[in-house]
Amino acid sequence: MKKTIRQPVIPVGPLHPLQEEMEYFQLTVDGETVTDIDMRISYNHRGIEKISESLQFDQVPLLVSRICGICSASHPLAYVQAVEEIAGVTVPDRARYVRTIIAEFERIHSHVLWLGLAGHFIGYDTVFMWAWKYREPVLDLLEAITGNRNNYGNLVVGGCREDIPDELIPKILKDMDELDKKMDMLTKAIIDDPILHARLKGVGVLTKEAAIKYAVTGPTARGSGVGIDVRHDDPYAAYSDIDWNVCSVPEGDVFAKAVVRLLETFEAIKIVREALKKLPKGPIKTEVKEIPPGEGTGRAEAPRGETFHYVRSDGGNRPVRHKARAPSYVNVPSFKASCIGQKIADVTITLAAVDPCYSCTERLAVVDKRTDEVLYDYDMLLKLSREKTEKIRKSF
Amino acid sequence: MNSEELRNKLSEIKDKLTKIEEPINNRIYLYCEGQNAYAVNKFLFEEVPLRFVIATGIDSDDCFEIVYHYSYDETGCVVNLKAFIRDRENPEIESIAPFLPGAQWIEREMHDLLGIEFKNHPDMRRLILADDWPEGVYPLRKEVKK
Numbered sequence: 355m356k357k358t359i360r361q362p363v364i365p366v367g368p369l370h371p372l373q374e375e376m377e378y379f380q381l382t383v384d385g386e387t388v389t390d391i392d393m394r395i396s397y398n399h400r401g402i403e404k405i406s407e408s409l410q411f412d413q414v415p416l417l418v419s420r421i422c423g424i425c426s427a428s429h430p431l432a433y434v435q436a437v438e439e440i441a442g443v444t445v446p447d448r449a450r451y452v453r454t455i456i457a458e459f460e461r462i463h464s465h466v467l468w469l470g471l472a473g474h475f476i477g478y479d480t481v482f483m484w485a486w487k488y489r490e491p492v493l494d495l496l497e498a499i500t501g502n503r504n505n506y507g508n509l510v511v512g513g514c515r516e517d518i519p520d521e522l523i524p525k526i527l528k529d530m531d532e533l534d535k536k537m538d539m540l541t542k543a544i545i546d547d548p549i550l551h552a553r554l555k556g557v558g559v560l561t562k563e564a565a566i567k568y569a570v571t572g573p574t575a576r577g578s579g580v581g582i583d584v585r586h587d588d589p590y591a592a593y594s595d596i597d598w599n600v601c602s603v604p605e606g607d608v609f610a611k612a613v614v615r616l617l618e619t620f621e622a623i624k625i626v627r628e629a630l631k632k633l634p635k636g637p638i639k640t641e642v643k644e645i646p647p648g649e650g651t652g653r654a655e656a657p658r659g660e661t662f663h664y665v666r667s668d669g670g671n672r673p674v675r676h677k678a679r680a681p682s683y684v685n686v687p688s689f690k691a692s693c694i695g696q697k698i699a700d701v702t703i704t705l706a707a708v709d710p711c712y713s714c715t716e717r718l719a720v721v722d723k724r725t726d727e728v729l730y731d732y733d734m735l736l737k738l739s740r741e742k743t744e745k746i747r748k749s750f
Numbered sequence: 751m752n753s754e755e756l757r758n759k760l761s762e763i764k765d766k767l768t769k770i771e772e773p774i775n776n777r778i779y780l781y782c783e784g785q786n787a788y789a790v791n792k793f794l795f796e797e798v799p800l801r802f803v804i805a806t807g808i809d810s811d812d813c814f815e816i817v818y819h820y821s822y823d824e825t826g827c828v829v830n831l832k833a834f835i836r837d838r839e840n841p842e843i844e845s846i847a848p849f850l851p852g853a854q855w856i857e858r859e860m861h862d863l864l865g866i867e868f869k870n871h872p873d874m875r876r877l878i879l880a881d882d883w884p885e886g887v888y889p890l891r892k893e894v895k896k
Contacts, residue, residue, distance in 0.1 A: 396878045404890060439774065569802040569852030582801065588776065588826025651777065651819065651828045653803075664806050664819060664830075677806035677817075684804070684852055 361389065364698065366705075366735065368397060377710070379689070381701060388701055391693045393686060406676040411437055411645050411667075415509050418663075418678060423504040424467070427453075427460045428656030429678060430509040432663040435590055435652030437511045440667050441645050447634040449513035453591040454629050456499065456508055457654065458622040462533070463492040464657035465615040465622075468709045469540075472612065475706055476553060477740035481544070488536045491529045498522055513639025523630055530623050537623075541616045552746045554609040557696070558704025561606055564691035572659020573618065574685045574708050577611035579604035584655040596628045606692075608707040615709075645671070656681055658709050682710045699742040702735050753825050756798070760829070763793045776827045787816065787833035788844035794820055795850055800829055802852050807860035809892045814841045814866055835866065845871035863890035 367378035376397035382390035402421060406414050415430035422429065431453060438445065445453075466489040473481025493503040500506035500516050508515050518526075544550060560570070565578040575582055581602035585593040601617040603610045647669040653662045659681025666675040685708045693701050751759065753776070760778065764770065766789055769781040782790050794800045800820035808815040814835040821828055835841045845868035847854040857868045858877035865888040868874065876883070888894065 399878050401889065439777070566801070567851055569850070582823045584826075587823040588821075588828070648773075649779075651830065653821075653828075660803070660821075662803050662819065664804075664817065666808070675806065675808045677804065679804040683855065687852065687855055690851070 366702070367394075377686075379705065381693070381698070383698060386697050386699075388693050388696050388698065391689055393689065395686070403676055403678060406673060406678075408672065410671045411673065412511055414673065414676065415511070416507050419505050419507050419509075421678060421680065424464045425460065425656040425658070425661060425680070426505045427456045427508065428654045428661045429663070429680070430507075431457060431591070431654040432652040432661045433665065433676070433678070434509050434511050435654065436650040436663045436665040437645060437652070437667075437673075438642075439650030439652060440648040440665065441511070441642055443512050443640060443642050445513055446637050446640060447592075448517070448636045449638045450592040451629050451633050452514045452516075452518055452638060453509065454593060454596070455518065455626055456496070456506060456514075457591065458625045458629070459492050459496050461622045461657045462619055462626075463489045463496075464709075465619045466492075466537075468615060468657075468706075469544075469612070472703065472706055475703055475736065475739060476550075477743045478550075481540070484536075484540055488533055488540070491533065495522075495526055495529060498525075510639060511645075512642040513637070515639075517638045518630075518633070523633075526630060527627065530626055534620070534623050537616070537619055541620075544612070544616065549743065549747050549750060551609065552750075553743050554612065554703070555605070555607055557608045557700045558692045558707055559606045560688055560692040562604070564688065565606070568688040568691060569684045570659070570688045571684060572656070572681050573611050573614040574659060574681075574688065576600070576602040577614045577707075578606035582660075584653050584660050588653065590652075590654060592629055592632075593625075595632060596625055598625050598628075608703055611707045645669070658682055659685060682708070686710050698735070699738045702739050751822075751824060753827065756822055756825060756827060759798055760794075762797075763790055766790050766793075776825065778827060778829045780829065780831045782831065782833050784816075784833050784835040784843045787818070787831070788846060790831055790833075791818055791846045792849060794818075794829065794831065795846075798822070802850055803828075805853065805856045805860065807864045807866060807890065809864060809890065811892075812836075813838060814864060816843065816860065816866070818846075840867070841865065842867040842869060844869050847871050847873075862888075864888050865891070 362383045364381040364383055368376050378394040380392040381388050406417060409417060415433055418429040418433050419426040466485050470482040470485030496506060497503045499518055500508040560578045562579045565575050565580045581600050583600045586600045598621050601614050603613055645667045647667055649666040651664050653660055662679040664677040665673050668674045693704055696704060766786040767780050767782050771779040795802055800822050803819040803821050806817040816833045818831040835843055845857055847857055855877055857871055860866050861868055862876055862878045
């Protein structure tokens with residue numbers, strides 16, 4: 355009997371090896387090298403755009419904040435900006451600043467969360483423990499302001515729901531000083547570690563050309579030298595009043611994306627401090643009575659990239675169409691450019707480097723192309739990734 | 751390019767457009783018929799060049815609309831291209847994914863949820879709907895109630 359030669363295929367999922375959310379990647383491999391990747395998502399599709407068409411304009415922010423627990427400031431922010439664009443509403447100054455501060459708290463805790471997970475994944479559990487410990491006070495601050503650690507629900511069309519109490523400001527500043535010191539220590543430990551350089555540099559490179567073609571955003575784009583950031587390019591909230599820098603590095607590898615996130619954490623701390631210093635007095639919302647017919651686009655720089663919302667109104671009290679695009683929706687397909695040619699042990703950290711969020715937008719296994727047999731599952735891939743770090747560590 | 755130069759650049763393709771609007775500063779709306787969408791998109795992405803953000807498929811009363819959203823990051827301008835597909839029975843449009851891989855998923859999504867056919871799409875499989883979802887039921891169409 356003639357045998358047909360097939361290449362091994364490695365299924366990864368349906369739970370992401372790092373973020374433990376639902377997605378499925380199928381890697382086609384030749385030996386240890388990945389030759390193709392196929393992705394399947396939507397195991398968690400909740401039909402939010404359809405639900406939104408049945409809700410009133412002021413109910414939608416609470417719905418879209420549930421698109422993602424971590425980006426629960428960015429999605430409502432993009433949405434309310436789209437509706438404010440239709441209604442021609444100007445938001446009070448204090449609300450713009452409160453929005454900025456909440457958005458930056460979100461960025462800090464999201465980036466630090468990613469750092470911890472990435473450390474855990476390559477076998478640096480100390481980084482994991484530290485990072486998550488330092489993240490905790492930020493969540494406490496969010497709780498003190500909005501009442502929730504996640505799903506803050508702090509945004510309404512025309513302003514904010516909860517204000518930052520004056521008596522909390524000294525505590526925020528103190529916590530930011532503390533976090534600044536801790537992150538400085540952690541960053542130096544990471545950036546100076548030769549093992550991490552050997553493990554992460556040159557791994558999962560997304561070139562600038564590919565970043566543009568796949569239309570990626572956020573730290574995924576800025577790690578590949580595409581210096582786009584909605585906060586800078588199309589300023590919203592109070593970003594235009596504050597002096598801060600867009601963090602962009604050209605290398606495109608996993609290390610570059612980590613560096614971008616670390617630098618952005620410091621920028622976020624800086625933005626919070628300055629916003630608190632300039633925080634104007636006054637109301638935090640304006641009354642918006644009716645939403646006229648029209649259409650509007652709103653965007654916000656979420657920790658993972660640009661969140662884009664498009665809303666169309668027919669003059670009624672519900673949107674006739676509401677499109678929400680999370681940054682992972684464009685960042686995840688770029689794996690096609692960054693994973694091919696990689697070794698299996700590097701694929702999982704490459705996938706994680708994008709900080710994909712599948713609730714917003716799903717799985718990984720390795721199958722033998724000749725036999726269709728499943729070669730690796732989650733635990734084996736995690737082991738493989740850690741072993742590679744260990745091997746590098748021993749060679750030093 | 752500043753805003754003025756961007757407007758001039760966009761007017762180079764105006765023979766393929768039916769209308770250009772700028773209702774508020776930094777938000778430009780371009781209108782075209784479905785058959786011209788491929789050429790206009792190619793111009794926007796490759797010639798201007800703009801960054802592709804996403805596309806929105808809309809079930810309007812008498813037609814299907816696809817709004818392609820682009821961003822010009824130098825001035826923070828959002829350029830929306832509205833393409834109208836008049837044939838409600840067999841909605842069909844040329845896929846832009848062959849030159850813009852970032853649009854592959856959203857075209858698959860619109861195919862799933864609205865039943866719009868994308869000609870020459872490199873990988874037209876279901877993205878959102880489950881494999882056992884019935885054929886011919888498109889959840890984002892207006893006749894489907896929540």
